[in-house]
Amino acid sequence: xxxxxxxxxxxxxxxxxxxxxxxxxxxxxxxxxxxxxxxxxxxxxxxxxxxxxxxxxxxxxxxxxxxxxxxxxxxxxxxxxxxxxxxxxxxxxxxxxxxxxxxxxxxxxxxxxxxxxxxxxx
Numbered sequence: 498x499x500x501x502x503x504x505x506x507x508x509x510x511x512x513x514x515x516x517x518x519x520x521x522x523x524x525x526x527x528x529x530x531x532x533x534x535x536x537x538x539x540x541x542x543x544x545x546x547x548x549x550x551x552x553x554x555x556x557x558x559x560x561x562x563x564x565x566x567x568x569x570x571x572x573x574x575x576x577x578x579x580x581x582x583x584x585x586x587x588x589x590x591x592x593x594x595x596x597x598x599x600x601x602x603x604x605x606x607x608x609x610x611x612x613x614x615x616x617x618x619x
Contacts, residue, residue: 529591531560531606535613538583545581546603547590561605562592569610589614 536559537546544561563581564570570577572585595609 529612530594531562531592532590535585535588535590538581538586540583543581544605545585545590547592559603560598561601561603562590562611563605563607564611565595565607565609568595568608570613571611572613573615585613588616 531547531549533548533550535545536548538544539546539561542561542563544563546559546561549557549560570579570581591612591614592608593610594606596607598604598606
């Protein structure tokens with residue numbers, strides 16, 4: 498293949514690759530990274546423990562969630578100004594993660610967005 502052809506083909510492949518990558522990132526932003534029932538609250542660290550469940554209902558294990566300083570917290574459809582607390586235990590939550598997940602046991606991470614739903618009936 499000539500140098501001219503390579504120079505022509507490379508940008509095309511690069512654009513195609515970046516276009517596909519951008520599309521998949523947009524789709525991932527709409528879907529929460531973790532969801533499940535809040536089962537515990539750690540006051541000292543301001544974290545909630547969520548029993549994470551995947552879309553197909555498979556348990557993927559608990560995860561500790563803290564809020565980033567600029568995180569969006571929505572409780573029952575209203576944007577909340579308060580921090581996480583023990584009153585959230587028993588509610589279902591959806592979490593969008595911004596960054597890494599610490600490989601502790603259970604794992605820990607920070608949320609950029611958390612949506613908390615009504616209390617589950619017993």
